[in-house]
Amino acid sequence: MITAQALYIGFFGLAAVWFGIVVFRTFSMVRSALALLFSQTALGAMFLSMQAEFLGVLQIMMMATEMSIMAIFMVMFMMDPGGLGKMDMTHQKRLSLVAGIVSFVAAVAVAVFVDWGPIASVAPDAAQQTVDLGLELLGRSMLIFETAGITILTAMIAATAVAIPPVKRNPSKGTANHEH
């Protein structure tokens, strides 16, 4: 039976896929980053449709900052951030195609073949979900959560370090000169 909930999930799912495609259809780095943002926002809306209120709101909140920051990194690193020179954004086409198909099949296999246990017929109310999530994050899932956090922080520091021009020390003056 198709319910309103299923319709919403389908709609936002399609929107997420469409914006994901738009990421590679545009030449502009900022458009690309913001298309990815709207793809992630649609995922957040899917969470909301599935009555996972806290996760949905959190996804919608976090992605806005993250994708905006990604936009400025893309503008900094790319030679043609505005896309006016028709730079080709895609490369290693065969490898990425194979990697994409393999990960898609793997993700679908995980979704279909994993024993998810009994499926709850009624979702707990939103306040209870927040409590449950907090206890989960500070208990069983703490190590995973913290590892992911540290990994992201390391990647951000490394990316910033790469973006800063190399400093050439001048021993005679004892000052640092930036080399461009």
Add this chain to the structure above:
Amino acid sequence: MTTALLLLLLAVGAYLVAVIEDWTTSGRFRLAAPAFAALALLGRESIVPRKSDRVFFETAPVLLLISALLAATVIPLTANLIITDLATGALFINAALVYVLVALLMAGWGPNGAYAMIGGWRFLGQLIAYAMLIVMPITAVVMRAESLLTTQIVVSQAGLWNIVYQPLGFILFFVASMALAFLPPFDLTTAKGELAGGVEAEYSGARLAVFRLGRLVLIITLAAAIVVFYLGGWQGPWLPPWAWSAIKILAVTTMMLLAGRYMPRIRETDLLGWCWMLGIPLALLNILLVGLLVLVLP
């Protein structure tokens, strides 16, 4: 019905913000001035710059207005006068207001103008400065209320308002709210006299009117959020609850608009430095103190 009433009140509030802003800048109290200014803007031609990113250029003013409106939906004016009392209300305010950044980035990148683009990227830096000072004080407020419901947060302040319970959080949240609404001295993103209006520079006519309306709604929403989080919301003696909400919100708005008039515009690097080296340690201290108070006090 409630939704319509609250949207009407929000419109009236935004108009009053415009009157107060006019008063703080010109020194004259003119009730009709914003109406004339709006008419003038709507009457003018709305120019689209050459080689602009049309999608972003058109979306930005509307997105700014929508994100401020969405944040306003979870703010209670009385115990029942609220559009939707979400179980994640305190988080939702922040989630909606992050899209102010997305709107300003679009407004900066879209019109293909140097001043606008500098203004847009500046706001990204500004977000990195103020974002933690929005989230961390809210965390401390939520810790006391033991709920993300905005109505519950107001009820939790029945004995003692949060401005007394956690004054440090109030100061940080107030300053961060001013930075979020890009009010002086944090108006780096518009920076009149330096960036010629920054993200507003390339907008004119009806589009500029929507942009300015969005910012007015943003200011009143933030003032209402400060009232809900720190000033006991609708609580107060003698007067009815809605009157207390209105008085407090207008008082906070006036404070926000006046405070910046007597300070020079802050530099981007100074803002980042102070927020990260002073603000975030203070916000963490605030969380620690509130945590101890919650444990010690009944």
